Amino acid sequence: MTFPSEPLPPDPADNASADGVWSKQIAPKIVRFKDLARCGDEIWIEHQGMLYRLRETRQGKLILTK
Numbered sequence: 001m002t003f004p005s006e007p008l009p010p011d012p013a014d015n016a017s018a019d020g021v022w023s024k025q026i027a028p029k030i031v032r033f034k035d036l037a038r039c040g041d042e043i044w045i046e047h048q049g050m051l052y053r054l055r056e057t058r059q060g061k062l063i064l065t066k
Helices: 021-025
Strands: 042-047 050-056 062-065
Touching: none
Parallel strands: none
Antiparallel strands: 042 050, 050 062
């Protein structure tokens, strides 16, 4: 997996005057975890009939388990 060489732009939720800058500067496949897990610290992902749990630890790390 490759990541953009430039830092992520500010979160539009943190800046009401973003005016769509976020969608123009970053590839649409990059999604912040906090946007996926809006109401908690985990999400469940279905992939090819299998369920995976992606959760954030207290230290801010992500763990993916079957």
